[in-house]
Amino acid sequence: MLRLEKRPTPSRFWLYATPPAAVILTMIAGGTLFAAMGKAPLEVIRTIFWDPIFGEFAFYLRGQLLVKAGPLILIAIGLALGFRAGIWNIGAEGQYIMGAIFGASVGLAVFPTESRWIFSVMVVSGAFGGWVWAMIPAILKTRFNTNEILVSLMLVYVAETILAKASTGFLKNPEGMGFPGSRNFSSYPAARNDFIYEPLGLHWGGVAALVTAVLAFILLTRHQVGFQIRLAGQAPRAARFHGINPARLVVLCMGISGALAGMAGLFEVTGPAGQISIDFNTGYGFTAIIVAFLGRLNPLGIVLAGFLMALTYVGGEMASTNLGLPDAAIQVFQGMLLFFLLAVDVLTNYRFRLAVGARA
Amino acid sequence: MTRPELLRVEGITKAYPGVVANSDVSFSIGEGEIHALLGENGAGKSTMVKMIYGLVRPDSGQMTLRGTAYQPAKPADARRLGVAMVFQHFSLFEALNVAENVALGMESPPPMRELAAKIRAVSEEYGLPLDPSRMVGDLSAGERQRVEIIRCLLQDPKLLIMDEPTSVLTPQEVEILFRTLRQLSREGTAILYISHKLEEIKTLCDEATILRRGRVVATCTPREKTAREMAELMVGSALKTPERRQAAKGDVALGVSDLSVASPIPFGTSLKGVSFTVAKGEVLGIAGVAGNGQDELLLALSGELQAAPDKVRVAGQPVGDRGPVDRRRAGLVAAPEDRYGHAAAADMTLVENAFLTAAVRKGLTRNGFVDWAGTRKFTEEIIAEYDVRTPGPDVAARALSGGNLQKFLMGRELMQGASVIVINQPTWGVDAAAAAQIRQSILDRAGEGAAVVVISQDLDELLEVSDTFAVLNEGRLTRPRPTEGLTMDEIGLMMGGAHGMEVAHHVG
Incomplete structure (x- = not known):
């Protein structure tokens, strides 16, 4: 009989082997699923994982990878800091929306002024919008001990309602001939999030994501605050003994993750999305949770995980247009990734042992 | 027979x-x-x-x-x-x-x-x-x-x-x-x-x-x-009794007056009007049956529980409303009883656990950045000085046996050159030889002029190390008395005699 036994120290090998193992298991299980749907499993998997990088349209799709990975990475890093500290911000999607609305509002308010400061101010307002939205669960938690998981999650739906109101009401394009949606930023150069290097899909959001990853890595490994974040997550009582004020940590972590999500929303609305619209949000805030865990809550791991997840997005889209695979199947495939990751993750702290029937 | x-x-x-x-x-x-x-x-x-x-x-x-x-x-x-x-x-x-x-x-x-x-x-x-x-x-x-x-x-x-x-x-x-x-x-x-x-x-x-x-x-x-x-x-070997270096008793290093705090622990015991002073070079032993406010007293002294400023004074400086960081800076270190999860983070390495409390007094941060090299050096010093059996400083705390981890944690607090040291259950789960060594270092620190508070349930231990003796009973502290000349009967009465004997009469 197999028995799980706790390891004395976490396994370094499995810490790093878990994500690749999860990817392989996802391919196997996903392949089985596609086969059951009557698709050639190898072809689907090749379409998802291979074609976007090396296929016929790779010259375009490669750029799409960073476009999709950027916001995921930016949001996931903020979330990971909180998750490390045991603070569960599940509402990054709402903070992402609010960041986009705040930032876009600032830009649209000064339309059509041309100044090189406009975009920077918009980025700051975007971060502020996300931060404000994250402060609601943070303060409710520290004041009234509410559960931040529920509050932040429910605020996503509030944000979605505000988004609908914005695109049909207060941010609606006055020259839009009645169609919902704001002015398009692509025709407003001062507020536009342009590509810096298009073949790689690099825009300011991508730059922000990569820089944030490096800063977060340094914070976690070298800085006192990073130590406190890790300590609070692993041993809350030891954290208090160290001298951490738990409430301050909640506000800090929720604030950072909210601000980063808000910034991601701003980069998206001024760049790839182009405008505030009812269906502007595409679930980056939720997918980032998977990315955070897939990257082992480690900023550098999150960068890799962000690209992998972007690959399933880009490749998944290809698979659905070229092979007629339903979107739901792609989403199941992405969900499997988190499922297998968590399952294999057990091996980091536990090992299997053959239990010998202990009889005297 | x-x-x-x-x-x-x-x-x-x-x-x-x-x-x-x-x-x-x-x-x-x-x-x-x-x-x-x-x-x-x-x-x-x-x-x-x-x-x-x-x-x-x-x-x-x-x-x-x-x-x-x-x-x-x-x-x-x-x-x-x-x-x-x-x-x-x-x-x-x-x-x-x-x-x-x-x-x-x-x-x-x-x-x-x-x-x-x-x-x-x-x-x-x-x-x-x-x-x-x-x-x-x-x-x-x-x-x-x-x-x-x-x-x-x-x-x-x-x-x-x-x-x-x-x-x-x-x-x-x-x-x-x-x-x-x-x-x-x-x-x-x-x-x-x-x-x-x-x-x-x-x-x-x-x-x-x-x-x-x-x-x-x-x-x-x-x-x-x-x-x-x-x-x-x-x-399996001859036992060595710790020797006491007689230090001249100095000024009051730790003063606690009328300290009352509510317990944060469910079914815990709140502290009620606890007062005592400990002079430089003095060891105050606090006895008591578990659950009579020992954990709360440790929390209130370490700074995890706070009260009015003048309720706790370190070298005359009021710190009652300060947190653990400020109290360490003022010269007070504390060692809680529970090793896993309170005194140490079980999944973190010994180096990280050393940083946990020594950051302030050993100056292990520069502009907020952790001096890991310095922390590692301090960790290695503890391991050598306290004979901690470990494969190295980078193993998780949970990989050490309870006794070894206790030695490490005692070393961590005792080697910070603090002027006030508070320890709850210094030798809990430690073998006799290591326990003798820990008691010896407590006495050594007192000999060097530190004021020490030892909270313990082991009466023999307290009688061995302490100069003054008090009992914590239902959150109240008895007046500290010189340890010398105390009899077991007197101690027992200080501990509140036998709990619940009144009830017996009602039942009978």
Whole structure:
């Protein structure tokens, strides 16, 4: 009989082997699923994982990878800091929306002024919008001990309602001939999030994501605050003994993750999305949770995980247009990734042992 | 007097991954005999009795109970055959009353009214005062133990196993317990008594089996041996008594006045008007049965619980409203009792755990960035100085044995050059040699002029290290008295005598 036994120290090998193992298991299980749907499993998997990088349209799709990975990475890093500290911000999607609305509002308010400061101010307002939205669960938690998981999650739906109101009401394009949606930023150069290097899909959001990853890595490994974040997550009582004020940590972590999500929303609305619209949000805030865990809550791991997840997005889209695979199947495939990751993750702290029937 | 044999244990061996808990252990217990199982922490006592009680199965060897083979697969089997056990850590529900708790441990409990009457009857018969309708959450540790004992006695056991029963009792409660155990013994119930307290064993037990590193190293009749002889059998070498360097008592280093804080722990004990001062070079020992406010006192001194500024003063400086960081800066370090999760983060490395409290006083941060090289150096110093057995400074704290981790954590606080040191249970779970070393370093720090507060449940330890002695009882601290000249009786009275004796009169 197999028995799980706790390891004395976490396994370094499995810490790093878990994500690749999860990817392989996802391919196997996903392949089985596609086969059951009557698709050639190898072809689907090749379409998802291979074609976007090396296929016929790779010259375009490669750029799409960073476009999709950027916001995921930016949001996931903020979330990971909180998750490390045991603070569960599940509402990054709402903070992402609010960041986009705040930032876009600032830009649209000064339309059509041309100044090189406009975009920077918009980025700051975007971060502020996300931060404000994250402060609601943070303060409710520290004041009234509410559960931040529920509050932040429910605020996503509030944000979605505000988004609908914005695109049909207060941010609606006055020259839009009645169609919902704001002015398009692509025709407003001062507020536009342009590509810096298009073949790689690099825009300011991508730059922000990569820089944030490096800063977060340094914070976690070298800085006192990073130590406190890790300590609070692993041993809350030891954290208090160290001298951490738990409430301050909640506000800090929720604030950072909210601000980063808000910034991601701003980069998206001024760049790839182009405008505030009812269906502007595409679930980056939720997918980032998977990315955070897939990257082992480690900023550098999150960068890799962000690209992998972007690959399933880009490749998944290809698979659905070229092979007629339903979107739901792609989403199941992405969900499997988190499922297998968590399952294999057990091996980091536990090992299997053959239990010998202990009889005297 | 030769007694008919009740239990015989022959050649029992039990190994866990990486450690042999018991190796070829044999002994036997006669009916009505009080038999001591003696040994240091980690000598294999607990594993041995868990096998007798059916919680753990031996790898090899056999046991016979009244001449027939005895292989309990689970505690219920053991109980059916007349073997009962009182654990060191109670398994009681605080939000239920005594009778309900007893009923939960029974396979087919009688109606509550009947059970309550039975509990009253047994409690009177054996002189263990206990009111079946009281909430367990309101009971003292001694009274909780009575619940466990009565739960066992209701099964009419032939063999009663008691694991370190006196560690939570006042001296008077110990007397009551011993009277009960002797009465049981007269009535023919054998008792397997696990302890490392030698004086108790000398007064109570008929025979003793001494374990060291999982093996039987000696059997003896405790009355015929001195405590020191038994201790040396237990440890395997001659014991060194810590020596005290007499330091001139200096100014007051730690002052606590009228400190009252509510307990953050459910069913915890709030501190009520605690006042004391500790001078430079002085060791104040604070005794008390567990759960009388020790954890809360540590939290209130470390800064995890805060009060008005002038309630706690370090070198005259009010720090009552400051957190742990400011108090460390002011010169106060603290060591909580609970190693895993409070004093240390179990999954973090020793280096990270060193940073946990030493960051402030050892100057291990630069502009908010952690000086890991400096922290590692300090960690290595602790490991060398306190003889911490570890593969290196980068292993997780949970990989160390309890005693080794305790040595590391004591070293971490004692090597910070603090002017005030507060320690809760300095040698809990540590073997005798290491305990002596820790006590020696406490005395050394005091000799160098530090004011030390030692909170402990081990009276012998407190009498050995402390200059002044006080007792924490239901959150109140007695007036500290010089340790010299205190008798056990006086200490017992300071500890509040025997808890719950008043109740006995009502019941009777």
